Amino acid sequence: MAGSVAVGMDLGTTFSCVGVWRNGRTEIIADAKTGARLTPSCVAFTEEGLYVGEAAAAQASMNPANTLYETKRLIGRRYSDPSLRKDINNFSYSVRDNGNNSPVIQLQYRDEAVELWPEQVSALVLDHLKKVAENYLDCEVTEVVITVPAYFSDSQRQATKDAARIAGLSVLRIINEPTAAALAYGIHRHTYGHRTVLVFDLGGGTFDVSLLDVVQSQYKPARYTVKAVTGDTNLGGTDFDRILMDYCLNDIRKRHLMELGTNVRAKIRLKKECEKAKCRLSVSMTTVIDVPGLIKGRDYSCTLTRAKFDMLCSQLFGRTMQILRQFLSENNAEVSSVDDVVLVGGSTRIPKIRSNLAELFGESKIRQTINADEAVATGAAVLAAIVSGDNSIDNLHIADVIPLSLGLADADEKMVVVMDKNTSIPARVTQPTWTTVTDFQTRCRLKVYEGEFPLIKDNLLLGSFLLENIQSARQGVPKLAVTFSVDENGILTVEAVDQATKNNKQVQIAARTGRLSVQEVDVMARTHARFTLEELVDSKDDQSSSSDEEMEDEEEEKEEHQTQEDIERLEAKAKDRLMSLCFRTKLLFGSVSSRDVINDADRAAVLRETDDLLEWMHTRAPNGRECRQKLVGFEETLKGFHEQIAYYARS
Structure with missing residues (x-):
């Protein structure tokens, strides 16, 4: 195996894919085993061995407790997160608190109890994509640009980077999914000038909205400047599936006077059929949910219209539009100022989503010229080629933003914002007036938070560190300069300096509180081959x-x-x-x-x-x-x- 190529990977909640820039264009690489360009983000541990992708998804109903899916909703999260707990209750596999408020997955593999972090499961999916790319390209793949939802926290970004490292991949760049999609949209668009682009990204498990300024010139590198982002990391196509499933379960109770109860296998079969019905309703007005032998050998069937689907899911449709309207209002963005609305993610194929957007922006602004499922990986592949020094592609400039405010906890447990949300990155901001709260205090613990609430208890603790040997003086006299630096991947580093003694400490926060340590990631990378x-x-x-x-x-x-x-x-x-x-x-x-x-x-x-x-x-x-x-x-x-x-x- 000779040479090496950098690729772009879209690690999705329900599906993932990999792309590469070759011969002057992007290619989304199909899995040679299945012919599919999209790989289910699914991993299964069975008596026969390990399955990843289509093979894992195909046997899910036979092996529900050991088939892992939608783990992107677990990665980098706190176990106590209410929305996460709701997801866990819907999973067919077991998730527990590791004792440090982090979710870990429990399963059986060859008569042994196995415990996995979500990062390890994501690593298996990334490893599968790596092999798909290597088989197609006939060369080694070790460098990658990976996409994440724009509204992913610092913790979730670092956890995704850890997953890549476990899989033996070096991350050249982490890029927000809507930014990657905008890049895919603009790379082959030869219209010069300035355009305001809104990316509406509704995928299998996450929802993002990004507003970008795109400037393309015949003589200068194109510029993609992200102005603002928002989203919901717990809103996506799988939530529509669950609403349909709940409707069917209620229908079974009424018509058949029966409960599926703890029959996990039956519920998985039903959820799959609900997902298929949702997709069919994007092209037809009526469909049938048909599951043979679902209820003690008896068939289950019900007719579903698009109007009924729209009514059942009205709350989810409302959430997407509420988030969008609030986003436009907060950023003083007039609807008329948006030139293009780019639809990304499989769930944007739902007719109600498209009609809502057309009603707000006008039909003429809705852009459906890129593949909604592949756009993110396409943009990642373009960036991978640029970052790795491929001379066959024109250079361009990307300026992304942080999705959430970053700050410090004060003595009253309030959030002191150091870096505002939607600050362009890379960025460096200093809080020059931090000080001590007691007389002759020589040590100070700095706690770093992420979020928009005034009290730290409502925000996410990213980490903390201790600055020692501070000038001994009355409270308020020492002057501590605290600097927040966020790199182009959205990863945070914090430095504190006592301006009198010049004693300093620098820490890459990387949300290590409750997360994997660097040493643990190294161990997982070395033992990854076991699976x-x-x-x-x-x-x-x-x-x-x-x-x-x-x-x-x-x-x-x-x-x-x-x-x-x-x-x-x-x-x-x-x-x-x-x-x-x-x-x-x-x-x-x-x-x-x-x-x-x-x-x-x-x-x-x-x-x-x-x-x-x-x-x-x-x-x-x-x-x-x-x-x-x-x-x-x-x-x-x-x-x-x-x-x-x-x-x-x-x-």
Whole structure:
């Protein structure tokens, strides 16, 4: 594997993708295993091994407690956050407080209790995108530009950066998602002059609004200046899905006099169908939510109109417009001054969202010229090329802002703002008049907060540090200069200096309070391989040695259990096992590095057989017995490559 290319990654709540700048344009890279350009942000731990992406999402209803999704809503958050607690109650997996007010995920993996930080789960998704890019580009990928919601806190940004480090990626830049989308919108727009662009980004789990000044000139680098941002990191497409799901659960109670209760598997199946129905209503006025065998073997079906959907979700639609209108008002931005409204995120395909925006700004200003799902990764790929020194792309200037005010706690537990929200970054601001509160005080603990409330108890504590050897004097006499510096990634560093003694202390706050330490991130980076390729190969060994016995047990179990639900479970398990082996085989044999130990002809033959099996499962809808028979034959094919695969995985 020769050379290295910097890529852009959009690590989304529900879907993620990776892009690259090549041959004068951006390319969103499709996963060779599935052909999809969007990868579900989903990770599953099973008896057979680890799944990431489509394979993980496909088996979620069979393995709900160990299938992890929407973990972006956990990353960098406090366990005590009320909105987070609400999300946790809706998850099928277990999340607990680690004792330091940080959420950690609990699951079972190969009969062992495993505890993961959200950063580790995100690292697995990033690692998957890394491999997708490497297989396509035929070179190593170690540098990346990663996007985050504009309204992500300092803690969430640092946690995202930690996830990349765990995955073995060096972060060139963190860029706000709406800024990346604006970059994607402007890069191929050859209209020179000044335009005011509003990016409305409603994705799977987060909502952002950004206002930018975009200046493009024929002779100078383009300038993208973010004027202001706002948003809600707990508002997105998945919230619409849950409203539909609650509607269906209530319908089941009324029509069937039944409760799904703790049947997590049934709820996951229902939520998937609700999501599909939501998408169908973007192109049709009526759809049917149909879930076979949902209620004790009985089918569930209900008709849903777009008007009904709009009514059910009216509160969410109202929230998006309330946030938008308040944003425009706070920043003295007239609707008439906005030239372009760029729609980003899959949830902007909802007709009611578009009609609300058209009513406010006018239909002519709504821009749908970029792919709403891929725009963020496209912009990240452009920035990755520029930052890494790619001479094939014109340079440009990006000035982003901090989303929330930064400040210090005073003696009355009030927030003293040092850096206002929407300050352009990179930025450096000094509070020159900080002082002591007691006589002859020689030590001072500085507590750094983020937020807009006057009292610190309502804001987010980012961290604290101790400044010692302060001039011994009456209270108020020492003069401490406290400087806040925010880099282009939105990461905060704080420095305090006693102006009399010149004693100083500088700390990258990085919201380490309750977060992973630098040492913990290093350990996770070194042990990350446990959950990647070597585990997949080991699981192949385990599965091959026991599959015959397991299949016999399943046949006996199928004879013993006569309920439709049990039969469906065993059928699904057989298909899941074959699909799992196919996906892992494509990963192993499709990898660039595997070429060193397996010749091209053998690799091509195995990949053809794998594709044929996947196509067979897709078109034939085989039963469990047919899948088990195919599994035995496919494992025989792979036995001949056991030594090469094991050597490759451990090299």
